[in-house]
Amino acid sequence: MITPDHIPFVVNLQAKHATHLEIVGGKGANLAILFQRGFNVPDAFIVTTNAFDYVFNDEQTKGVLSIIDEVNVDNIKELEDVSNTIKQAICNINLSSDMINLIIDHYYKLCEKIDNMNIHVAVRSSATAEDLPDNSFAGQQDTYLHVGRENLIDKIKECWASLFTARAISYRKKSNIDHKIVKLAVVVQAMISSEVSGVAFTANPITGLRNEVVIDSTYGLGEALVSGLVTPDHYEILFDNYENAEICVKNIGKKGIHIIGKSDGGTETLVTMDNNKKIEALSDQYIIQLAKLAKQVEKSYNYQPQDLEWSFSNEKLYILQARPITTLFLIPKHAYGQSGLRCMMSFGTVQGFLKPMTPLGQSSIRTILNSYYRAIHVDRSTSIEDDISSDPLRHPTFKSASNRLWIDITDTLTSPAVRFCDLSTVDTGMNPMDALALTRAVESNPTTEMNLMLWKLTVLIKDHETTLKLFENEPTDNLVRMYKNKSFDKDIQYTMDEFFHNYGCRGIGEIDIGCKRWFDEPQVVIEQIKNYLKIRNPDKAVDKIHDQSRQSAYEALSRIEDELRWPFFQRPLVNVLFTRIKILFSLRECPKYYGIIQPFGKCRNELIRKANLAVNENFISHADDIYFLFISELKSLAYDTDNQQYDKRDYWINLILERRMEYKKQMSCKRIPLILLSDGTTYYDATTIPNENNQPIELMEGEYLGSPVSPGVYEGKVRIVDDPMNSQLQPGEILVCTATDPAWTSLFPIIGALVLEMGGMLQHGAIVSREYGLPAVVGVANAKQIFHNGQRIQVNGSTGRIKVLFDE
Template sequence: MTTWSRDFEDISADMLAAVGGKAANLGELTRAGLPVPPGFCITTDAYKEVAALAGISSRFFGGSHDAAKARELILGTPIPSEISKAIVSAYEHLGPDVPVAVRSSATAEDLPFASFAGQQDTYLNIVGADAVLDAVRRCWASLWTDRAYAYRATNEIDNRTVALAVVIQRMVQSEVAGVMFTANPVTGRRHEYVIDASPGLGEAVVSGAVNPDHFVVHDGEIVDRRLGDKRVVIRSLPGGGTEHIERESTTDACVTDAQVIALAELGERVEQHYGSPQDTEWAIDADGELWLTQSRPITTLYPLPARTTSTADTRAYFSFTVAQGLYRPITPSGLAAFRLLASSVSKDILGLPVADPLAGPSGFVEIGMRGYIDATAAVRSEAGRFIMPKVLGVMEARSGKALRTLFDDPRFSLVPAPRRKVIGRVLRLALRLRVPYRVLQAIISPQLAHQFVERVGHEIRRRIALPSTATPAERLDHVQEVLLRHVFPVVPRVLPSAAAGFLMLGLASKIVGRPGEVQAVLRGLPNNITTEMDLELWNLVTRIQQSDAAELFGTESAEELGKRYQTGTLPDIGLTEFLEIWGDRAVAEIDVGMPRWSDDPTHILGVLANYMRLDDPDAAPDAVFARGAAQAEAAIDRLVAEAPRRKRLLRFALGRARALAGIREMPKYFMVIALGSVRRHLKVIGAELAAAGRIAAPGDVFFLDFQQIRAALGGTALHDVVSRNRESYEQELRRRRIPRVMLSDGTDVESVSQAAATEDGSLPGTPASAGTVTGTARVVLDPVGARLEPGEILVAPSTDPGWTPLFLTAGGLVMEMGGANSHGAVVAREYGIPAVVGVADATHRITTGQTITVDGATGTVLPA
């Protein structure tokens, strides 16, 4: 027999399909003995019955117009008598004409990744059976409001899987009410209770109609209070419905300190019950009794670390993947590769062997499917406080600034260490890695440095090679060997040569006395592998213009061009030869799970189509690069001529800077070649596993770590594991804010002191490439398929070499991450485009089509 209604006492968390998220939570809270006003739920069976009678079928799931029609049909369909009798009976059981709140409770609601807060309708102070029935029907119809429909589309929830239950709950005629988060939703700090309160019904706070009193409670103490004016009060009317009352503002608190602490204690009980932070609604009635009217998970919090090196102390974590320009999550195979690379660093660089290399060292921490380093020891050491901000200042300035804010935090007080011992350890490490020798060699003879770098490249290619006859198990063994022994050691071997160039640039800055001016000598920099790649890509445009493909690039989409290339119907433009050399590159290329250009050149074909629209010969990238090189040589002559002393030393230093700084890109390039080889081996393994039926498709192998892949090679089917891992990955793809530096209690360090716009409205950042440009902004979150018109200013969260083809036609660059010598800054300088990096939330504050001015010398962006 169909159950049309259920009392809260009879509802549990596993009944989501029958009662929806809101009712499931209220049932759980009631059964846990928490102070929930009594009520019941009209189940989804009732909605489905009415929807069927209304004639709502799959044809209503295609667009917002169909949603409006579905809404109209439900409102016009009478409720069957057996359902209306069940609703009235349950309502009368609460008491004669008792005022109730009628709330929607959808099956896609209060989920771990989407709360759906406010997407369906709520009706307050409903009195009488007829009014209740009408409110129920309107709740059912609200499943098809435009906002609910759009929210489901954004969260990729199929409309056909959604149904609506309705909660009917006795009204609390509150003297004061509001909301409470059991974790700080702004900073992410766990066990910090954030409370907003206002007189009357809580709807005033929930809807944003009032400026409420705001309290923050931590460790049983009120650590922050801000009293609002509370000018709007929503009250229940005697016969049903509510009224909005405008009143004079007041700065008196509407709750006592004791009530605030009691609310925090209630929040702690709720969180303990669910085992996760909660977003709650509460009310205090005229008798001073505290009620809990709703609870749902907070879905916007960034996850806590998967593991910590210590549970006793607060730890600080720095995201090295964000510093590398990778905001997106990393695939499980990519994380597995990072664990082995981290084990390699620990053993071969730091001399600290790892018990289980596949698990990675304790200092490597995965949070939100991204890579973090436990920086606690560095923050608490004198040497770390000296080195980390300087390194990050030129690599990822915002992370460096966030770390510096921890220096005054008593939780990260300095741990005394003999300076001589620290210096000795650093010197021994540098000597063991032959850093002084490589730096000196590069300064004396840049030619020898370049020859050495070339030998390293040949060596890494030889070590990653494997016969094509290798078995899948042999390939997996080889992958682990390459990652554990051969990839990261390239960095300390090659980087000192580039460091020598920047040391010379620093020396020149000291002599000139104006650090900003010497950056001009880095334009049109030779020996930069990324620049060479971009110019090679530009050279393909000439071949396109002289081939039968020119018309195709003007009329067909990148996807259509990609299909032509794959099927061999695209005229020869030299792309195959380009991919043979550069095919291991990609967007987010440090993740082995991400497709390479050789896997799918659609992105590159789209970039070439963009280049075809550049019709000014003087703006052609090769001309711009040559002009930049000439300007750099002229800058050297000018700086030497203006120098009052040490002219010969200055010319020597600037010359060495130009000769060596381009090597900066080589360590990562060699790593990308190795990671490309790793990916090819994993693709072969994936094909074998798919053929054996242990995964569904070859690409599924990238949603397994190496231990899981080995289990699959041993005969275990892993379809469910792939599905779970892919679901987690896709949820993280939707996350927009990623903490650069976070604490083990969940605090996003940067959010505590978020940079704001200056008085003139400009957005502050870090100067990256001198010059000023005013133009149209183009916000690009993913370069694949992006269309950047010549001269537009590229606004991006971050960039890596996979982005740089867009730089060739950009008029300027704005990035949310980066420092003066981050990848994007270096390439922007070489192309001579003004650039500002480290601009907080630039992709949110700036919109596509907006006119902005980028001042690369002062590090500011001024929106029009």
């Protein structure tokens, strides 16, 4: 593990520490990576976070920063005063002569490389963002251009001070982020006398198309463009397999001003001459050269689209900065370099799983599911795979990108067999609502059995007056402590222990082994019991609803039998098929539960035990770091008999840090595409939903359409829920959410209907809604934005229509 004593205060771009995010920050690490990969980057050195720590651990500095603890962030004047006091104190810090001499020495070494002993530099903040959301570092983009040696130390201190703007302090205080853990490195980079500069996106940031490069350019320094002070020239370049490039869009901007560096330091803004405004800043030759270089940079980052800052000076092209375009979904690597368009479906969206998956979760589920495919000889082209002894990961069905899994369905869609599978032309000969009702007769599956056992526990608590009062009055944390201390009534404690023994392996996002289980977070189950205790109507009792659901299925079967044209011949067949429905729908949950969820629960306990050993050996920093490694990487650590991994401690720590940061970025995504094409095109929902005559359905004002998955009509108030632990649901309200999993089940007896943004007929929410007899509509894109709490709507689970009645 890297310790502060081994980290220098200043590093150049060639140094091994220069690519470590926690030492040089994101901007510094990216520059060093580009430099070490041979791209033409202006030389630089970086004042590391160790220098920052050394300065800010001074008792006087810590005393100044302590005033943050007392500031009232809602008082704007007080907040601004505290911010100004801290920033002024930082700018007035007297750095040690050793640190100043070290920085100036690196400045002169930079001068020697350029053969100019009085160069100007750009001084840029470079935040680590370790364990923090990106925007907790408001001010991290502070940049000072054309800085001379005499102002260098002051500008470095000003970069440090930018961490304590009023906005940054307010954000961290409101987010309960300790200001003591924020860190900043500072990049000092040789200035380029830019004749033309700008930005380049290696994928179209608007359309997402990966075969386009978008370039904006202007005269002078790029500061005018980045700050939005100028209308630049705009180009879009179309690529064919990273080789052939063609300019397809060219718009000449006014370029009304441009910024240049002054000979005595600093910058000045000039008005662009009228004749230059109409001339392109870049020739076609330079446009193509820049676009090809941008694609080379992207390729070096494993095809992750990049946002570049660049500059031309004396006919030389320089890369000033590179950062990922975080607004686009990454395309699985296998899709690159293949001829033709590939079509991929989101595994998470199909499963109703919005969160990204941890690396260990991805590799675990891929290994299991690809083995399942191979075990039953399934091939996506509808033929039987011959070589079933080959490596299941050699041609995996499930591809990963950006902490998410995608199923490549191209071969299936293009299979000749698909032409003969247009089920829309098949006449079922029965009422669609009766067909749906038949699925409510399923035999008990793991989820149903879990719900019934939890209801049994709830009934025990209802019948035990002392325990009932505890659940009604005590905070959840207190109840968790009582459970762990075995303080409940004997029968209740025994049943709770039995429940956790059987179902403690379940949890939110349970298909990801990296997600916590109920035995890790007993409060989830306690909250579910509290929800069940809200049920006062005996007709809403879980066991009674289960019995009623089965009865309604048999009633539907009777109606179908009554309508048969030739009952003597058809009734036996209908009953055989009905029996199959009951069995097969029940079995659907079994492979997932017994083959994935239960084993994952057992594996987590052993993994954490091993991870704690790895923490003690300083291989990783935290036990849950192991979830950010793939299976093959865990094997490298586990079977290291020659202790070779000791030499790679820095590598593992940095790799895990980078993956944690990417995971956090993906956690902020509110919408996940259902379909992703290999050219970057995304589809978030069905563009048209036809009626039974294959014609688009017409909607009235205030009507919305989704897929009907559980019949019935219900009118009620909307309740939008993001977290089942904090739902604030009231009996009879309509639950509107992204998707559900078993952690949401206890809410179903309370609600009147269900609306989901994601999912289909076999999604958890759809199955449980049918079991509970609740009208349900899924696949309603942006439902959480369309509807709002308190709004009264009508949900028709038979037609998929949702109608807004009125607002409150």
